[in-house]
Amino acid sequence: MLTxxxxxxxxxxxxxxxxxxxxxxxxxxxxxxxxxxSSVTRGRANRYLSWVSLGTVSxxxxxxxxxxxxxxxxxxxxxxxxxxxxxWVRRIAGEQFQVFAINCAHLGCPVRWFxxxxxxxxxxxxxxxxxxxxRASGPPERGLFEYPYKIQDGLVSxxxxxxxxxxxxxxxxxxxxxxx
Amino acid sequence: MRLIAQIGEWFDRRxxxxxxxxxxxxxxxxxxxxxxxxxxxxxxxxxxxLQLVTGIMLAFIYVPSASEAWNSLQSLNHDVTLGWFIRALxxxxxxxxxxxxxxxxxxxxxxxxxxxxxxxxxxxxxxxLLMTMGMAFTGQVLRFDQDAYWGLGIxxxxxxxxxVLGPAIVKLMLGGPIIAGATLSRFFALHVFVIxxxxxxxxxxxxxxxxxxxxxxxxxxxxxxxxxxxxxEYHELTRKDGAPFVPYAVWKDLFFAAxxxxxxxxxxxxxxxxxxxxxxxxxxxxxxxxxxxxFLWLYAVLSFLPPSMETPALLIGPVIVIGxxxxxxxxxxxxxxxxxxxxxxxxxxxxxxxxxATFTHLAGYTPWSPHMxxxxxxxxxxxxxxxxNALERQGALVFQAKQCHNCHALEGEGGQRGPAxxxxxxxxxxxxxxxxxxxxxxxxxxYGKNLSPAETxxxxxxxxxxxxxxxxxxxxxxxxxAFGGSGENSSAVRxxxxx
Numbered sequence: 001m002l003t004x005x006x007x008x009x010x011x012x013x014x015x016x017x018x019x020x021x022x023x024x025x026x027x028x029x030x031x032x033x034x035x036x037x038s039s040v041t042r043g044r045a046n047r048y049l050s051w052v053s054l055g056t057v058s059x060x061x062x063x064x065x066x067x068x069x070x071x072x073x074x075x076x077x078x079x080x081x082x083x084x085x086x087x088w089v090r091r092i093a094g095e096q097f098q099v100f101a102i103n104c105a106h107l108g109c110p111v112r113w114f115x116x117x118x119x120x121x122x123x124x125x126x127x128x129x130x131x132x133x134x135r136a137s138g139p140p141e142r143g144l145f146e147y148p149y150k151i152q153d154g155l156v157s158x159x160x161x162x163x164x165x166x167x168x169x170x171x172x173x174x175x176x177x178x179x180x
Numbered sequence: 181m182r183l184i185a186q187i188g189e190w191f192d193r194r195x196x197x198x199x200x201x202x203x204x205x206x207x208x209x210x211x212x213x214x215x216x217x218x219x220x221x222x223x224x225x226x227x228x229x230l231q232l233v234t235g236i237m238l239a240f241i242y243v244p245s246a247s248e249a250w251n252s253l254q255s256l257n258h259d260v261t262l263g264w265f266i267r268a269l270x271x272x273x274x275x276x277x278x279x280x281x282x283x284x285x286x287x288x289x290x291x292x293x294x295x296x297x298x299x300x301x302x303x304x305x306x307x308x309l310l311m312t313m314g315m316a317f318t319g320q321v322l323r324f325d326q327d328a329y330w331g332l333g334i335x336x337x338x339x340x341x342x343x344v345l346g347p348a349i350v351k352l353m354l355g356g357p358i359i360a361g362a363t364l365s366r367f368f369a370l371h372v373f374v375i376x377x378x379x380x381x382x383x384x385x386x387x388x389x390x391x392x393x394x395x396x397x398x399x400x401x402x403x404x405x406x407x408x409x410x411x412x413e414y415h416e417l418t419r420k421d422g423a424p425f426v427p428y429a430v431w432k433d434l435f436f437a438a439x440x441x442x443x444x445x446x447x448x449x450x451x452x453x454x455x456x457x458x459x460x461x462x463x464x465x466x467x468x469x470x471x472x473x474x475f476l477w478l479y480a481v482l483s484f485l486p487p488s489m490e491t492p493a494l495l496i497g498p499v500i501v502i503g504x505x506x507x508x509x510x511x512x513x514x515x516x517x518x519x520x521x522x523x524x525x526x527x528x529x530x531x532x533x534x535x536x537a538t539f540t541h542l543a544g545y546t547p548w549s550p551h552m553x554x555x556x557x558x559x560x561x562x563x564x565x566x567x568x569n570a571l572e573r574q575g576a577l578v579f580q581a582k583q584c585h586n587c588h589a590l591e592g593e594g595g596q597r598g599p600a601x602x603x604x605x606x607x608x609x610x611x612x613x614x615x616x617x618x619x620x621x622x623x624x625x626x627y628g629k630n631l632s633p634a635e636t637x638x639x640x641x642x643x644x645x646x647x648x649x650x651x652x653x654x655x656x657x658x659x660x661x662a663f664g665g666s667g668e669n670s671s672a673v674r675x676x677x678x679x
Contacts, residue, residue, distance in 0.1 A: 080247025167340030
């Protein structure tokens with residue numbers, strides 16, 4: 001069998017057969033791996049992020065924090081309601097805003113705003129944040145995630161498109177808050 | 181009868197399976213293993229088969245699309261004949277499966293069955309445990325409701341903390357930038373094709389090794405495992421004191437398996453299916469997501485870890501635990517098998533069981549979470565308001581309006597995030613109360629910016645009335661000297677608005 005060192009026609013053909021299969025597998029692996037990683041590579045080029053409007057400036061009274069909705073800019077036809085996203089819009093004064101992600105900076109649960117006590121509270125593990133999004137208490141390591149915003153033609157727009165997570169926040173949401 | 185025998189012979193001539201099957205069925209096992217302690221492995225296999233059957237039936241109706249999954253679960257629950265029962269069987273089956281796998285593992289550990297030559301059987305078993313947990317998590321996602329949606333968010337938040345690769349892992353896990361259609365589809369593929377395929381292969385391997393190496397004999401204190409002699413001793417044991425697996429030992433497996441399936445069916449019929457809870461609509465934020473019971477302990481752990489410990493614990497903890505489990509048979513592959521001579525093993529099992537049970541119990545009522553509606557739905561008990569002056573009652577209003585009640589309980593009503601305040605006046609003096617309210621600290625937010633001086637005065641006045649009858653509120657002894665009067669009076673009088 002294979003143990004003797006004689007070089008046979010059949011032995012050569014078998015080796016060539018293995019080599020041929022190896023080449024085919026390698027060639028096929030390229031598109032398969034690219035397909036599997038497509039959701040990562042697409043995001044790397046920042047193609048998920050774009051500017052979306054939250055409504056007119058006048059919808060957000062000065063000194064108050066309101067819930068706003070937007071449809072995620074990157075959607076697939078089967079996404080249904082999951083592509084709808086909520087965020088907290090705080091209009092400090094004039095055109096000065098803060099737009100917070102709904103996701104707690106601890107583990108992503110939806111935080112709720114309590115205007116009376118001026119706190120955001122998380123229902124999952126009890127994280128709490130002050131009205132400017134900075135951490136007040138509980139397990140979060142940082143303040144709420146903030147979306148970059150701009151005011152154009154009386155519309156408030158934010159740069160959104162990715163789920164904010166603690167590990168990705170710095171790269172994802174552009175700037176990092178100085179005190180967060 | 182002759183005809184059946186002839187047909188059987190015809191098939192066996194071609195399949196040649198009768199002899200190996202007979203060999204498996206009649207293989208000798210030590211008589212001591214025909215015990216009720218040895219039934220958990222076969223029970224896990226039977227529940228797994230139940231999961232396969234009910235899972236396939238659910239796939240007849242279920243639509244793995246983010247926009248349709250929730251509706252298809254509603255059809256299963258309400259429209260399709262007995263759809264609710266099949267869902268309930270699958271859901272309860274998963275609970276039983278996790279529980280039985282853990283009990284099986286504890287039994288194998290206590291009986292020293294992981295020792296030479298069964299190390300690989302244990303290692304494959306660890307992979308089976310991980311796959312079972314993987315099935316549990318992916319299955320929870322397929323019940324695509326609010327808990328599933330936010331559970332995925334928690335999973336993504338944990339995954340994102342992996343250094344460097346975190347963001348890429350999140351996108352790989354979600355199949356895109358957010359939790360959406362692609363996420364559900366890939367969890368469907370994992371739950372229905374990938375993990376079950378691996379499970380079937382590994383269960384086969386696990387069983388093959390149990391047959392080839394023989395079932396672990398009943399451990400006797402003092403009978404030590406030695407690599408050089410164990411296999412001969414085991415064969416000697418099965419030869420001298422052995423009996424064929426069928427029917428000597430198998431009847432107990434059969435009874436227990438039937439009992440477990442009956443228990444799953446009874447739970448399914450009585451308690452019904454799990455969920456789905458609200459629609460997976462991320463704009464509905466009035467929700468308190470909760471994982472299924474097998475991950476409740478983790479949910480509790482995540483609320484107790486100090487912030488700085490969390491990422492290392494989440495990323496390194498599982499590596500250490502899984503690593504230790506995998507290394508166990510290689511570190512203690514010989515020696516004593518009996519739990520009677522292995523006190524540390526017994527203590528380990530007890531410690532793990534008590535820890536998991538405690539955390540699971542805590543996660544049942546989440547004392548760390550604010551009660552989001554306590555401020556508007558849990559009134560202050562009347563006895564705290566009787567015989568109070570106007571300022572103190574105003575303080576009680578501030579207590580409700582500023583959501584203090586969401587984190588602090590009075591007479592057991594309200595949140596448990598912070599300490600209950602029924603007798604706070606005994607513990608903190610007036611000055612300490614003011615400082616705590618304004619500056620926060622000790623995991624309490626600072627309310628300085630959100631309380632006017634008048635509100636603070638009223639609130640502290642109310643808090644100072646919270647002490648048991650006959651027990652005086654705490655007072656600052658030095659204050660008596662400074663104000664030149666009785667300290668007790670000064671702290672009792674001042675909040676009432678008199679100078």
